[in-house]
Amino acid sequence: MPLVVLCGLPGSGKSRRAEELRAALGAEGWPVHVVAEGEAGGRAALRAEAERRLGRRAVVVVDACNELKSFRYELYCAAKQAGTPHCLLHCAADSPEPGRDPPAGPFEPPDARNRWDRPLFAVCGQEPLPLPALRAALLESPPPPPNQATRAQPLQSTAFLHQLDRVTQEVLGAVLAAQRGGAQPGERIPVPAGGGEGLVLRRPVSAAELSRLRRQFISYTKMHPSDENLPQLGAMFLQYLSRSIQ
Structure with a gap:
């Protein structure tokens, strides 16, 4: 009202x-x-x-x-x-x-x-x-139309959220482990959770920066949920990291 x-x-x-x-x-x-x-x-x-x-x-x-x-x-x-x-x-x-x-x-x-x-x-x-x-x-006036900032976001299934959290954690774990193991900039890092894709880093990346990028990816993905994307979540996250880490 x-x-x-x-x-x-x-x-x-x-x-x-x-x-x-x-x-x-x-x-x-x-x-x-x-x-x-x-x-x-x-x-x-x-x-x-x-x-x-x-x-x-x-x-x-x-x-x-x-x-x-x-x-x-x-x-x-x-x-x-x-x-x-x-x-x-x-x-x-x-x-x-x-x-x-x-x-x-x-x-x-x-x-x-x-x-x-x-x-x-x-x-x-x-x-x-x-x-x-x-x-x-x-x-007598019509209500204002909602916009992206005020529109209620769709609810995600528990399975989607669990998979999103698990896959992104596994990707970060693989990247951090490879860096601790001596992976150098320009070297391809194998990431099993990435669906067969790997990640090539141009520079060393700290755990804090990776965690921040993970949070950003999760927030964005929650706004556009789709169970059809479940098998591709790891690859999508790797692509996001590759674009974000310059």
């Missing part, structure tokens, strides 16, 4: 606006859940609670300063991954209330040119909420 991100300095009326939204949408039969900023857990807890509520059939309102554009971007990505519309409501005060603590960091005003800050609505002081426009953005 839709996500409304409130944004503004302390004392700008965000909590009042959240309650106005709850009352207005609730009167039309839409359940509204307000996720408020608290002390425990900080932004991480706030984001986690918003993400948890996005899976339910209720409008989610994040009542917090949300002063950092990086955090507003994280909330935008959460809405996009959930496949739900999103909007930003900037609350501005006529004058700051005395005794209010400033936000933890510098306040970065929202900018409608940023995709994570739009559609952007603004209210100041006692101005009424732009309810028709908010309603249209939240309840």
Whole structure:
């Protein structure tokens, strides 16, 4: 369900606006859940609670300063991954209330040119909420299409993951053993787990670098799993190492 991100300095009326939204949408039969900023857990807890509520059939309102554009971007990505519309409501005060603590960091005003800050609505002081426009953005707009960064990755079978881990470990073991045994740059290293293919290194390679390349290969392969590739995993990993080690 839709996500409304409130944004503004302390004392700008965000909590009042959240309650106005709850009352207005609730009167039309839409359940509204307000996720408020608290002390425990900080932004991480706030984001986690918003993400948890996005899976339910209720409008989610994040009542917090949300002063950092990086955090507003994280909330935008959460809405996009959930496949739900999103909007930003900037609350501005006529004058700051005395005794209010400033936000933890510098306040970065929202900018409608940023995709994570739009559609952007603004209210100041006692101005009424732009309810028709908010309603249209939240309840009548199609959800944003997911992209590679937010699309849930397909689940891999246990057999695929086990084979991927085992084969890449065996390849690394063979390469490290050959180097310890005196293999020189330019010499072909036999790798049984590589499906009959070997590896020619142009230079010595440390265990740390090989482990890093293994992690990268595993991460990439998990994003494009296919049981048809099981017999070729060793050869694919050798090709990846050959391209990566220059």
